[in-house]
Amino acid sequence: MNIVVCIKQVPDSAQIRVHPVTNTIMRQGVPTIINPFDLFSIEEALRLKDQFGAKITVLTMGPKMAEQALRKTLTFGADEAILLTDRAFAGSDTLATSLTLATAITKINETKPIDIVFCGKQTIDGDTAQVGPGIAVRLGIQQLTYISKIVSIDLDAREIIVHRCVESGTQVLKTKLPCLITLFEGTNVIRFGTMTNAFRAARYKLIEWSATDSGISDVSQCGLRGSPTVVKKVFAPSARTDKTIFISGETPEIISQTLIDTLFSSYPSLQKDLFDISSQGVSK
């Protein structure tokens, strides 16, 4: 199999601080990590490699610093790592990012046809969940998002069956390869790479592609120029002032009555809304 995994290096949001005075995000000194959602994709790709044998190429668009993230995926067991890095990419929104990645994937596909592209479900710094689907659309392949399980892959029939998480339950989907998959969190746990892979990662000579190398013909579609999204303002929401109300009582009846009274007194309109709903129910 030929697998491409797209990842992003992100600031560790657990350690991001908002400047106490200016209220802006302080990125300086914040450690960077592989976007946690991407780790599920990397591990799933590695499992397919264990099962079917595969070449895994990890792809990221980012500054030079993103090399750390790529190298780490090699420690886990990925085979190749490509860094798409160019001044022209700076300031990309999800539209421009998916264009850049899709173009590079197309180029990889020319050397050897790709079976599956994995992306993270979303990033923890942008949270849009748009890049994966964006790539799939640009490549004209099926997108399987929120996948909780790869049930089977039939390489001869070029078919894949997966479980997809939806709010009401699980969908069982079958589609043709090649396809793009994003994984639901918790699907697997990233492995701890072997010493051999750690050595390979440390010695690996990273592949770097500029916009031209990636096959992009019109750089005005990348980076800031190719990004219609505008960040108008960043702010820290003011702290919530609502206090937790503890509800206690001697018997379950008293507790539930107190709960209802407290709810209705806190949200006076609630009583009316509930009444409307229940009277509709009766009339039906």
Add this chain to the structure above:
Amino acid sequence: MTEKFDAIVVGAGPAGSAAAYVMAKAGLSVLQLERGEYPGSKNVQGAILYSDALERIIPEFRDEAPLERNIIEQRVWMLTDKSHVGFDFRSEEFNNDKPDRYSIIRAQFDRWFCNKVKQAGAMVICETLVKALIENEHGRVIGVTTDRDDGDVFADIVILADGVNSNLARVSGYRNELENKNTALVVKEMHFLRSDIIQNRFNINEKEGVAIEVVGTLTRGKIGMGFIYTNLEFISIGIGCMVGDFQKGGLTPYGLLDELKEHPSVKPLLISSEMKEYSAHLIPEGGYNAIPKIYGDGWMVVGDSAGLVNSIHREGSNMAMTSGQFAAETVIALKKEFKSFSEHNLARYKIALDNSYVIKDLKKYKRMPNFLHKNRHFFTLYPELISEAIATILRVDGIDKKSKGKQIIRSFRKGRGLFGLIADSIKFVRAIR
């Protein structure tokens, strides 16, 4: 596939990075292994960096390293519950173009240092715990076992720079357990403030810093020291005591720190700051007499794992780097001479240390740990007596100064007794001589 290097260095603190850097610069093949996610992620220091030791290894460090404030003023405070008696030393001499000490952030500094190691040509692998040393049938160390699958790696020499706990040396039977009377547990917090506020509070200019060392009654007679250091955008404050003293009960590390922060001399320094980070770490404070065996067939120990800390002057990172450098230079010299890394040949490392400030200073204070253990009143009685004496002299209350003098002498004699006072001075002078 088995990998073999000239040298393996365990740990990417100042000791390990100094050793790896010097060896890699000399063209040796070096593997540095660090268990943390990145170098510095697990490390704690005050942190004051002394320039000299680093300058001898990387002369141009001032242009590159993440340094915070140039320390131009040192204060020593003796605290009683309500007062402090202080000694300040501030000098423009510290403000030359090659300042001799800086505040740093270890997480950033260690990362920078280890990057230099990589640039010098060593291979650095993080998130890899060294579990044990591999010995051959003659008991010579020939490599390490890591926690990764197929994790054995081999080398002609293994340098242990694994910090105060020095698990590896213990597991291998090269040293004993740390003694709780020789090991301090220190807690530290970082309190963020705007840099101009820090400068105002400490009466310093941009990029200048102050270091305050604190002793006194708040450790309730237990051997302990606190510190307050200025970083660019935060104040580091910490305090610790011997692990053995904590074990006896009555004191907790965080309780001590809370008390220090509430002390009337300290509280105004921290007002309106935001505590964003805290940490705890051990310091080997046994001094000269607690230094374990530091070399053997195929191995050397450097830095905290060799117990090289001068706790009276709070010097540790410099001794770590110097010992790392000496260990590396020993390896380089033996390689050049085509000599083996036998215990006999590695004795050069110890000789280099013995002839340097590291062992000379530790020797000078070798009686200090014992002295402090036996003379707990240095932490309780003297701060009270001295503070009281100064208050008596300064008080304007109609009593003539000569009588005040007598009153002070009386209070000292009452508190400690004449013989006690004389004995203390003699013992103290002996301990530091």
